[in-house]
Amino acid sequence: MIINNTAVKIDSNVEPTKALNFGISDVRLVVDILSKLYAHPIQTLVQEYICNGRDAMREAGTWGKHPIVIQVPNSLDPVFKVRDFGVGITPDRMENVFVNYGSSTKRNTNTQTGGFGIGAKSAFSYTDSFGVTSFVDGVRYVYMAHLGEQGGVLLIEKSATKESNGVEISIGVKPKDIHEFYNAVQRCVRFWSEPIKFVGTNTIVQEKPMTTLGDMSIYKGESRTIFLVDGIEYPTLRDSESFYRSRDYELHSSGHVVAIHVPNGFFKIASSRERLENNDDNKQKQSSMFNRQTKYVEFIRDKLTNEKETLSGRLSTKNTYSGLVGVNGVVVPLGNGLYFSGNYLRWDKEYFTIRKVRRGRRGSVHYEVDSVDRFNVSQVTLFKSSEPDNITARKLNYWLSQRVGADDILLSVEQANLIPCRETIFTKEVLDVSTLPIPAKATSTKPKKTAREAIAKRLRSDKSVSHHKIHDLNRASNWVTIVESESDIDWELVALTTVYMVPKQNLDLITIPTKTVEETKKFLLSQNRANALGVSYFSDRVKQLPCLKKFCTRNIQSDLYAYLVKIDPSIKAHNDALQKEYDSIVAKYPLIKVLTDVYSKESQDILLKEITKQMKEDK
């Protein structure tokens, strides 16, 4: 194979005190090969030099005591520098280790990251020169590493200095790469806790974990599982089936960074240092690191139940581990296929509130589910049914459709041992499906379509909403969404159309009420819907209609709520009364408040017993 290799003549006025040539006959060839080794040269060289600095400081015992200095290139000074306060590079070490490809002092220890003997020269994958200044016992050695002609390291100055031992590496950066260097530094030190002094930026973040359990830490951020090998992030081997089989995959998609700390040497690292080697040994080790989710959940549950003696003990345990419990992927089983999964309720594999029940092709019941914040869940209705699935589905569907905009959770009695969230504690009822009416089969869908079109037409022709873009009118959900407006929104109309367009089955009955407050109120009351809307959903805590969740912002939601309260002040009064009643009960039995904050069923059971006991005693 012919390799393009042109020797480069250099122009220099340097008369080196000593010139050390790289111990390879054709260094440009090696560099050419190495530069192809790195998929992300900037990321790699940044990581190499920072880690080299850390290794040197560990060797000198200064790591964690003295901050390493990292200059992040910016437009003012596009130079990447790392100044460590380690042992420095003695001339001997420079001659025998630094300049030689493949030489390393770190191969026999796992306390240091390096070992391949190429990292110190990784700058050559990006540029053709870099500066090395070494401070050793009061002497400053200034070297220039370059790829001119044969390439090598020139010692160009040796002078006395008062600076502490250590090394400074400086690499000139192309202005267009400034941002990439910034990101590379951020990625490298993101999970480090030791002090670092940054020059050229004040926005690099060293994150603290939300919670740490053994060798696993949870950080805020994007969903992924990573290994932290000596603080350096490596993605998991994605082709490992064990990962996908293990329940940790749920942790992986938890909305957080799940970091598993691994010591140096545990995994074989690819020589580019950019990934783990994809071999069977690593896969096996990775597999052994998984399946930790269940373990940790059990750990938390044990902690919670073991601390049942004192309330404060239980609370402090919960608070300590709430970071992990709050991770969506961490599932606390409640029995019968029901789980708390972070802030969500899960039923087997699916997050759910059931908006709609439908019959499958073979008569099975399907639930149209939607994720929902647990604090918005308003009511759990248990049902029992001895009827065939398809009939059950139709009846429940019709029942659901009558409950305007509700976020009902339907559970069969077999799943009854559930207290999902604070809003549902006192509102359990069992629904007997056999007593439910069955809707007449719709003969034609045309009238409904006409009704929807009429509404759409009317909305569009109404001057007060002409500036709204109303979408999705013909889609199954029938939600009205507002996309853009540069003037006041006609909240009244929006609220009413939203509320009354929810049940598709009722569309042909819908008329847009007149716009005066009095008439609207009258209409709401005549439909007996004011209470249906008000009682369950307009609590001060929630402050939003479940059916308003389709609106894009909380501002719009809260405005709508304010408007609806304006229409019917009794809604707010009623809610206030409910809240007052609730508060008074809570004041009397403070454990209720704790109950709403405890996740596991065991804990809830214990608390419930205690509360019931207290209530009985009071009676």
Next chain:
Amino acid sequence: MNYIILPQSLILNHNGQTTTINKADGRYDRVIEKIKEGKLDEIIPLLSVADALCKRGFEVIDGIVHVDGDALPDSLSQRVLDFFNNNLPFEPLLKFWAKLKNNPSFNSRQMLFKFLEHNGHPITTEGNFIAYRAVRNDFLDKHTGKMDNSIGNVVEVSRSKVDDNPNNTCSHGLHVATMSYAQGFATGDDKLLDVEVDPADVVAVPTDYDGTKMRVCKFKVVAESKGLIEKPLVISSYAVVLEDALEDALEDECWECGCEVDRSVQNFCPNCGGEL
């Protein structure tokens, strides 16, 4: 001073301080020129602009440009450097910074820097910046068709009516954008406008679209766009208006005593008798 010049970079050593400069760095050519001229002593000031900046109202602490103790983000540091390299006065930048501080939203301030990373948004002499906007052929806005965006008009809505949530890509507010976004938004015979925006009037920069558009509550239409403005500094249209307004105002009063006069019919001030 020692140096090595290589195809992709050069490396300098001066009194034990090593500086490596990439060829893509603007300093590379200037340093090489000085080396060729044999003026090695003149290289040092080229290496760091920190001293020069410090003499002109800025501070450089830990490699970051500061104004009044506040660190500038890199997009603004880049502008400081542009101004410095083009020998432009720094007052507009300082005004920009002062106005930006009046913006009540922390998020808006941060996201504005992202917006300003895009090319073609010069600072104006009054410390505002230029952005672009697509309107209909008759200068009415594309969305409602009710707002007049004629040249010289100041278009304004109440800040409280502009959606300040950057996660809402499209929402209430006056939209201005980068040239590429505005061009993409314009259709048919729509017009592209240069508009001047006070940084304090920026309400939100939506997180989508890589910070290429923003919602503001006020802007002034400067001119019909003739393409991307690549100059780092342009004259403010607000300032022109102020001067015009001042002149107009002066037209109606006696310059001697200040009383109201009508120059179209009067030659002498009825009050002091001075010549008009």
